[in-house]
Amino acid sequence: MYFRQFPVRRLAAAALLAVAAFSAGCIKVKQERSTARLLATDTATQAQLVSEVNRFASVTSMKAKMRFQFEDNSFATAGSKEIYKSADGELVVQRPNKILLRVQVPVIKTDVAQMTSDGTSFRVAVLMDDAGGKYKRFVKGTNAADYSELEKKFETADLDDGGKLKKGVNAFKNLRPQHFTDAMLVRPTDEEHVYTMTTIFQEERDASTTERSPVREVVRGYYLLDEYAKNDDGSLKIARRFWFDRVGGIRLARQQIFDKNDEIESDIVYGKPGVLTGTGNYNNLPLQITVTRPKEKYAMTLTYQMPEDVTIGKTYPDKAFVLENSWGLDEVDLDDQLANTTKPNTAKKESQTGASRFQ
Secondary structure, eight states, X not given: OOOOOOOHHHHHHHHHHHHHHHHHHHOOOOXXXXXXXXXXXXXXXXXXXXXXXXXXXXXXXXXXXXXXXXEEOTTGGGTXXXXXXXXXXXXXXXXXXXEEEEEEOTTTOOEEEEEEEOSSEEEEEEXXXXXXXXXXXXXXXXXXXXXXXXXXXXXXXXXXXXXXXXXXXXXXXXXXXXGGHHHHSOOOOOTTEEEEEEEEEEEXXXXXXXXXXXXXXXXXXXXXXXXXXXXXXXXXXXXXXXXXXXXXXXXXXXXXXXXXXXXXXXXXXXXXXXXXXXXXXXXXXXXXXXXXXXTTTXXXXXEESOGGGOEESOXXXXXXXXXXXXXXXXXXXXXXXXXXXXXXXXXXXXXXXXXXXXX
8 A cells, every 4th residue: 555755844834724724713812901091192392391391480489378288108118108187378489499388277277387498598487296395396407408317316316105206206307398499489491401302101090080990090191301410521410300291281290309319309290280360370380289208208288279369470578488486486406406416526536535645
């Protein structure tokens, strides 16, 4: 009996064709799965982004009734945070970096704290606390100073009530008025810095949908406008980064300010836009601003109580931004404390030198 032999290559090709035909008819290869919705984006030029930053910067001064929401992130590494009850207050800011901030107890309108910064130094009056007045103080310091050594000293301090008071003070001890000036009064662009424009897409939750909405997860497009300072050696150092939401128009949604180590110093999120003042000249400005300070481990959300009653453009005297201790509070000079903390122990050195002379 005679068997006809087929080449192996021809048999393999025939087998592949058969498998392909079977798979196409009986097996569904592509599987449909839900995924975040990709939102349609608008386009803009770098010049348009720069123009939008400068539109925000056209606000030279502001006085407004605000609602403050404080968030303590001291325990973020443990996966927890504390959100305090909202408080009412008043805010006055004036370019370049002057601010007065008054925080009050809701309803009775009693001041909890007042704080000012004249652009160089700050003053904070703690008028109420949860410790029977034990921590009522008038604190003075310098905006550019590094008080990390005092921070370490505070962390190791023994406080009453098993640390409960320490926990309460810890929430507010790093709150400084100058942290909010760049958030409220965006600095304009200039020719001394270099600007670059890029795009980014990120997955996030759509706040306009319900918690159980099947289309809550979206992919939103942003423009990034980075601002670089020029170093003496010709290199560049990032100073600020602006995020522009590209969905439904171009909107400044976020500003990040970097420190000398290229780490984020302030992360500022601008909320839903609206109209400020009753003049009709300040439209499409955020009605809510959240300032996060990663190093100081806190966040503060500022919401305009009555946007139409905001005053913009008025000039305030310099003395309005220098708080005086009219309450007779115990004063704490952080610069003096810092000098005493970092000052070498000269007395100890002299004692050791004297001892060596008589040995």
